[in-house]
Amino acid sequence: MRRLAGLLVVPLLLLSTAACGDDKASDSASTEKGFPAITAGAKFGEKPTLEKGEGDPPKELKTDVISEGDGVKLKTGDAIQVNYLGQAWDSTKPFDNSFDRKQPFDLTLGAGMVIQGWDKGLVGQKVGSRVELVIPPDLAYGEQGQGDIKPNATLVFVVDIVKATQVPASAEGSEVAQDNIDLPKVGTKTDGKAPTVTIPKSDPPKKLVSNYILESKGEVIKDTDSVVVNYVGLLWKDSKAFDSTYQTGKTQTFPLAQVTLKGLKSGLVGKKIGSRVLLVIPPDQAFGNEAQQSIPAKSTLVFAVDLLAKM
Structure with missing residues (x-):
């Protein structure tokens, strides 16, 4: 039985890879070694800009908490709402972001609605946090690529966790x-x-x-x-x-x-x-x-x- 969610709604924003224009850096902020630096818009809720990754990208998923919120920790199965910006490791040009749309992105964590790097990297993070994810190809789009994303690309995302809702097992009433x-x-x-x-x-x-x-x-x-x-x-x-x-x-x-x-x-x-x-x-x-x-x-x-x- 093939899932028909893609026929019921507009394709998921994260997977649409709509190209976005370059953003010029206005300040400098460094992150942990191995993560491209956020050069502008470093605060939660601000649209960030990112430097290009330095050297060879990591081969495993990496998560860096830029700022930690005080909300609940995310669990698999939670319905969450996030803002995000994504670009390739070797680029300074974002391939997609929700900040320009001024509409957070909704997903169910662990439901396979997004690439595996998101489902794995966001579990355990707190609502109100800003995290940076570096996602290797095997947890992203692999050898096929996607839209403007080249095959075997390592991806970098800045994700603001806006909201989370625990989902009951069944309707009641x-x-x-x-x-x-x-x-x-x-x-x-x-x-x-x-x-x-x-x-x-x-x-x-x-x-x-x-x-x-x-x-x-x-x-x-x-x-x-x-x-x-x-x-x-x-x-x-x-x-x-x-x-x-x-x-x-x-x-x-x-x-x-x-x-x-x-x-x-x-x-x-x-x-x-x-x-x-x-x-x-x-x-x-x-x-x-x-x-x-x-x-x-x-x-x-x-x-x-x-x-x-x-x-």
Whole structure:
């Protein structure tokens, strides 16, 4: 089963490698030997500039705490929000940064949403910290490279850890009656495992369905929020699952402003964090006449979504 997250949202910012212009250094600040120096914007929250790395890059992941915050330590599975700037070891030109976009980047730590060097290097760091990561190719993009990043490139990142949220194992809340026999029935167990989804043999609805299965008392989701979810997605036609976060045991973070699947975004906005929701998305709010991986053209999609946390 191929993961379809890249079809549901705009490709992850960290992986988009949008080129950024050079920044001229305005002051000098040295870091521990083996780390390119931050030459401007050294404080947490400021856009940094970096010198080129000196000599041969290290062959192992290196992490330097530029300034330590007083927040909680990050754990695998936490939903986190960061600002970052990245460049190659042998360059002074950043290939990507979130500071210019003025929008922190959301991810679930350890979920494979980013290169391994991030997942490994950020665990144990405190919220409010600024860290510098030097990431060897085998924990970055390896022999293939990525966009403007050359094959076998060692990467350097300055990362500001803005926020972290612990993610519960399951949705909770009051069970809502599922009395429409023409809609799928979703299981209500809260053991952290994928809920059962039973799709009827009748024709699918022609309009978007967004119904509570478990309704919590959490905060209402806005279209500007980023939400951490577990979900299983199935085809109405044959009840075949085409995607599931439960198979990998890793949640997914959806910045709703970047969600490209119209029915997914519309169906989640207005729902409450902590709830389980059934979505039935007709083709005109899904992928329409275009087939996508294991999803045939003109497919009605069914999702059971646990809305675990909001960033």
